[in-house]
């Protein structure tokens with residue numbers, strides 16, 4: 001489950017080497033031997049480490065959000081990774097240490113399905129099948145929650161999950177994310193985490209977990225690849241202890257301290 005960018009960054013390094021930490025270090029001490037790895041690494045790190053400053057450039061076309069009703073374009077970080085990669089766990093840490101609002105698209109959809117709304121049953125069934133809910137539903141839930149928060153920095157967790165989600169976001173919100181925080185974790189590790197979670201989620205059973213992985217590989221990884229090509233993916237190896245995952249994660253938010 002590696003992106004093209006990550007392959008380039010690692011330059012054949014052992015998978016046990018913390019990837020993001022390596023990326024940052026290599027960029028700082030740019031005396032590395034593999035020219036291709038150094039180039040890719042440097043470009044990636046600039047995009048990630050400068051995330052707080054890159055907004056003007058990557059907020060795409062300068063179109064203001066019609067839906068936010070504010071002058072400034074919000075700062076949005078898309079937090080992606082497979083089911084059980086640790087997105088929610090790490091978002092909580094970022095919120096504790098930096099001024100961000102955490103919005104989990106999955107949590108918003110689960111609340112929506114319990115709210116008695118007319119499409120609640122459809123959302124419930126799609127989640128149980130590990131399928132991606134139509135973009136219109138999710139984008140509207142996210143934008144409503146953003147507006148209601150009154151804040152301007154957001155971790156959007158678990159979205160966009162496919163190209164249609166991404167396109168719908170840009171069309172409706174009117175701007176792209178600042179960067180993508182990607183938690184990379186092997187499926188067997190994620191499976192054990194999900195089966196041990198015990199929070200009563202309808203999708204934390206082995207049949208649905210397999211479907212969620214398939215959806216992630218086929219529909220969500222292309223989104224990560226898309227942003228990798230734009231040097232907007234900040235990757236973290238999340239097959240580590242939570243504190244170690246966060247040590248890597250927080251580096252990407254230094255600009256927001």
Ligand code: UP5
Nearest residue numbers: 083084085086087088089105106127132133158159193242
């Ligand atoms: N844990 C976390 N980190 C750990 C670590 N480093 N070491 C050991 N254990 C660790 O973590 C999962 C479990 O692992 C927890 O018990 C945690 O303590 C432990 P968590 O942080 O919850 O992982 P996360 O990546 O958030 O896993 P989650 O199951 O929430 O991810 P999904 O992407 O599958 O779920 P989400 O809620 O985003 O989406 C659910 C469904 O909603 C989707 O399948 C889809 O049907 C639908 N959906 C859409 O259709 N569109 C959307 O935009 C979003 C969702």
Ligand code: MG
Nearest residue numbers: 087088104106
């Ligand atoms: Mg989650």
